[in-house]
Amino acid sequence: MTTGGATCRVEGESILAVRGDKNDPFSRGYICPKAYGLKELYHDPDRLRGPVRRRGREWEEITWEQAYDEVASRLIAIRERYGPDAIGMYSGNPVVHDLGALLYRTVLRRALNSKSLFNAAAIDTLPKIVQTGLMFGGPFPSAVPIPDIDRTAYLLVVGANPAVSHGSLMTMPNAPGRLKAILKRGGKVVVIDPRRTETAKIASEHHFIRPAGDAAFLLAIVHTLFDEGLVKLGAAASLVDGLDTVRAAARDFAPESVATYCGIAAPVIRRIAREMSAADSAACYGRLGTCVQEFGTLTSWGCDLVNVLTGNLDRPGGVMFPQPAASLDAALPKGKGFKMARWSSRVGGQPEVEGMIPSSTMADEMLTPGDGQVRAMILLMTNPLRSALHSARLETAFAGLDFLVAIDFYINETTRHADVILPTPSPAELASYELGFYHLSVRNVAKWSQLVVSPPRGAPETWQVLSTLSARLMGLDGGSEKDVDDFIFRRLAESVVREDDRWPGLSVDEIVTTLGEGIGPERIVDMLLRIGPHGDGFGRKPEGLTLATVQASTHGIDLGPLQPRLPDVINTAGGMIELAPPMVLGDLARLWNRMMEPARSMVLIGRRDLRTSNSFMHNLPALVKGPNRCTLQISPQDAGEIGAKNGSLVRVTSRVGSVVAPAEVTDDLMPGVVSLPHGWGHDVEDSRLTVAKAHPGVNTNVLTDDQAYDIPSGTAVLFGTPVSVGLSGEAPSG
Ligand SMILES: Nc1nc2c(c(=O)[nH]1)N[C@H]1C(S)=C(S)[C@@H](COP(=O)(O)OP(=O)(O)OC[C@H]3O[C@@H](n4cnc5c(=O)[nH]c(N)nc54)[C@H](O)[C@@H]3O)O[C@H]1N2
Ligand SMILES: Nc1nc2c(c(=O)[nH]1)N[C@H]1C(S)=C(S)[C@@H](COP(=O)(O)OP(=O)(O)OC[C@H]3O[C@@H](n4cnc5c(=O)[nH]c(N)nc54)[C@H](O)[C@@H]3O)O[C@H]1N2
Ligand SMILES: [Mo]
Numbered sequence: 019m020t021t022g023g024a025t026c027r028v029e030g031e032s033i034l035a036v037r038g039d040k041n042d043p044f045s046r047g048y049i050c051p052k053a054y055g056l057k058e059l060y061h062d063p064d065r066l067r068g069p070v071r072r073r074g075r076e077w078e079e080i081t082w083e084q085a086y087d088e089v090a091s092r093l094i095a096i097r098e099r100y101g102p103d104a105i106g107m108y109s110g111n112p113v114v115h116d117l118g119a120l121l122y123r124t125v126l127r128r129a130l131n132s133k134s135l136f137n138a139a140a141i142d143t144l145p146k147i148v149q150t151g152l153m154f155g156g157p158f159p160s161a162v163p164i165p166d167i168d169r170t171a172y173l174l175v176v177g178a179n180p181a182v183s184h185g186s187l188m189t190m191p192n193a194p195g196r197l198k199a200i201l202k203r204g205g206k207v208v209v210i211d212p213r214r215t216e217t218a219k220i221a222s223e224h225h226f227i228r229p230a231g232d233a234a235f236l237l238a239i240v241h242t243l244f245d246e247g248l249v250k251l252g253a254a255a256s257l258v259d260g261l262d263t264v265r266a267a268a269r270d271f272a273p274e275s276v277a278t279y280c281g282i283a284a285p286v287i288r289r290i291a292r293e294m295s296a297a298d299s300a301a302c303y304g305r306l307g308t309c310v311q312e313f314g315t316l317t318s319w320g321c322d323l324v325n326v327l328t329g330n331l332d333r334p335g336g337v338m339f340p341q342p343a344a345s346l347d348a349a350l351p352k353g354k355g356f357k358m359a360r361w362s363s364r365v366g367g368q369p370e371v372e373g374m375i376p377s378s379t380m381a382d383e384m385l386t387p388g389d390g391q392v393r394a395m396i397l398l399m400t401n402p403l404r405s406a407l408h409s410a411r412l413e414t415a416f417a418g419l420d421f422l423v424a425i426d427f428y429i430n431e432t433t434r435h436a437d438v439i440l441p442t443p444s445p446a447e448l449a450s451y452e453l454g455f456y457h458l459s460v461r462n463v464a465k466w467s468q469l470v471v472s473p474p475r476g477a478p479e480t481w482q483v484l485s486t487l488s489a490r491l492m493g494l495d496g497g498s499e500k501d502v503d504d505f506i507f508r509r510l511a512e513s514v515v516r517e518d519d520r521w522p523g524l525s526v527d528e529i530v531t532t533l534g535e536g537i538g539p540e541r542i543v544d545m546l547l548r549i550g551p552h553g554d555g556f557g558r559k560p561e562g563l564t565l566a567t568v569q570a571s572t573h574g575i576d577l578g579p580l581q582p583r584l585p586d587v588i589n590t591a592g593g594m595i596e597l598a599p600p601m602v603l604g605d606l607a608r609l610w611n612r613m614m615e616p617a618r619s620m621v622l623i624g625r626r627d628l629r630t631s632n633s634f635m636h637n638l639p640a641l642v643k644g645p646n647r648c649t650l651q652i653s654p655q656d657a658g659e660i661g662a663k664n665g666s667l668v669r670v671t672s673r674v675g676s677v678v679a680p681a682e683v684t685d686d687l688m689p690g691v692v693s694l695p696h697g698w699g700h701d702v703e704d705s706r707l708t709v710a711k712a713h714p715g716v717n718t719n720v721l722t723d724d725q726a727y728d729i730p731s732g733t734a735v736l737f738g739t740p741v742s743v744g745l746s747g748e749a750p751s752g
Contacts, residue, residue: 306624398425678746
């Protein structure tokens with residue numbers, strides 16, 4: 019049985035082993051450590067198999083019918099009393115891997131009709147969404163240029179650690195192998211990071227940067243390109259607006275002026291600019307370190323300016339736009355791809371972006387009385403009390419809600435506050451198709467992964483839970499599941515099929531009739547594949563893809579390397595790449611002011627390791643065994659100053675909180691920077707996480723500050739929190 023890039027050996031209801039699938043054309047046998055977790059997650063006795071309701075400090079098992087009744091009646095009562103915005107929803111990171119959740123959360127959002135919609139993307143990607151939306155026109159994710167890593171001659175990695183994370187906005191199996199292949203073919207990988215990461219250790223060179231120094235560093239590259247006459251636009255040549263404005267904006271950012279602030283010497287910055295301009299192809303890739311920092315939008319902009327101005331947008335080996343076989347963005351009207359700031363968050367005034375408000379606003383919206391105050395929350399696969407900023411304030415906010423429902427399979431630090439928990443099956447029990455990630459993938463591929471084991475009898479799939487809740491909230495509960503799904507499917511078909519589309523004469527009626535027997539995510543993916551760029555157009559191109567042909571190819575279909583398609587992607591109102599969006603330029607003064615301030619003496623950044631997936635894999639013995647990984651990494655110089663040695667307990671204090679963690683002294687860290695991983699702190703009594711509680715670690719988001727955010731996008735600062743550190747006499751918290 020194969021799933022994702024993995025093959026699983028199954029006997030009865032047990033998963034015996036998980037291995038890489040050597041015949042998968044994309045992964046070639048490599049699987050991410052998370053896939054190894056499939057088996058342990060499936061067998062984890064702490065994982066909920068049916069809905070539970072809280073009774074004081076106890077949990078009682080209830081039927082699905084009781085659960086739906088309770089959730090719907092409580093939510094409807096709150097909506098009637100306080101209006102739709104009083105019900106918030108936060109959809110978390112695992113949603114992107116759960117096809118049913120990804121497709122049917124949209125339905126639930128429509129049913130809620132609330133402005134209080136939070137999203138993991140609004141904690142980790144908003145600056146990129148805003149910047150690519152303004153520059154290229156959106157919608158996210160189809161306007162994000164992705165490094166063509168398999169063909170590039172020069173990769174500049176800024177604030178990302180793909181060797182551990184497998185990329186994300188450059189999704190790929192076997193990132194270390196692909197990075198090494200660049201060097202093997204004579205290319206170069208340059209890493210800019212305050213930590214000498216696993217990626218840096220593979221790279222040709224690594225430079226420490228002071229956290230949040232990136233916007234200045236990238237603008238200094240842009241400055242150099244103009245200053246030394248190296249600007250070339252390549253495929254973008256006839257498609258850019260605002261080149262002179264960029265030149266003027268970069269004038270003040272000479273490498274010599276920013277070197278002290280960002281910590282990278284001027285000659286190095288100039289050399290990188292020259293090398294990128296001269297390389298046969300080059301790509302600048304930024305990820306979390308460019309997003310969850312003080313200047314996320316400016317930094318994300320800087321990355322793509324470098325890509326455009328070195329002639330690398332939309333060329334093989336540069337950054338390119340994937341063309342997924344199935345996409346929900348199929349039919350947005352041209353020029354209307356991206357929307358933001360149609361309203362602002364009620365309390366902090368942060369702009370809405372594509373219907374989401376930044377997660378930095380969540381506690382405010384829950385705690386501040388008044389019209390529109392959030393009084394109930396729906397959590398869809400998220401653990402914000404460990405993954406979102408300023409945990410203490412958020413804890414108060416969640417504890418004070420009138421009603422909380424979690425669609426989740428653990429009773430963890432957040433869901434313990436829930437009134438009802440609705441567990442959906444574990445990933446091994448669901449078929450999957452990476453609808454979201456194929457937009458960000460370094461190759462065009464299409465693979466349907468069958469479920470490995472069947473969910474228990476009577477247990478609904480994720481889409482069924484979301485569809486049932488949506489139906490009840492919309493007052494459609496009289497109809498059968500099939501009736502409701504037919505209704506949902508028709509609405510979706512109407513939104514993705516355009517008259518001037520690639521399939522002449524194809525109508526919604528024809529689609530709905532042809533797929534009339536189907537139900538759930540499979541039917542939707544079938545439609546999206548068939549109307550997609552490689553599809554069969556409902557028989558109009560018989561050799562094209564359908565769900566059946568994709569499913570029949572157990573190892574996945576390779577649709578080849580990324581292809582140039584810039585004119586197709588640009589979706590701004592003016593039809594041009596907006597190199598200098600006013601909203602982005604407007605933030606330069608803030609950067610400039612910051613550069614004039616004295617440097618912060620100590621700041622905290624995050625860290626991922628191979629055996630984590632944010633906060634939720636710590637209950638799996640194979641993924642937590644071994645030495646404690648929740649350590650405070652600190653440079654020898656800083657450790658010396660406070661008298662800390664390996665293992666010394668160090669207190670880290672920010673404006674909003676304080677934690678104690680064991681020191682790990684390492685010259686991998688830049689002096690003036692300390693690093694703690696996130697997702698730990700499994701230290702609350704009433705969670706049900708037996709294994710995680712035995713390896714609690716500390717919660718770094720006790721320290722992150724709700725008043726620190728990137729202004730244009732509202733994104734919380736998770737990296738670069740000013741802290742003080744000192745030896746602690748006490749036992750570690752937790
Ligand atoms: N194993 C594993 N893989 C994962 C995840 C996981 O939890 N575990 N999470 C997934 C998720 S949700 C995401 S979003 C992706 C994230 O993917 P990545 O962004 O590749 O992952 P991070 O390790 O957070 O890398 C961010 C890097 O930015 C650096 N950094 C911090 N501050 C700054 C700064 O100011 N400037 C610069 N230049 N660098 C800075 C950090 O040291 C770190 O190396 O990973 C995904 N993959
Ligand atoms: N300080 C700091 N904070 C960070 C980060 C950082 O680098 N530093 N990274 C940030 C990033 S990039 C992200 S994306 C967020 C992620 O943060 P979250 O979106 O909160 O993701 P997780 O922490 O993985 O929590 C996932 C939740 O979903 C549940 N779950 C997991 N899989 C499934 C499933 O298949 N079905 C069901 N029903 N439930 C499931 C788990 O039990 C858990 O409660 O964290 C952010 N927080
Ligand atoms: Mo993320």
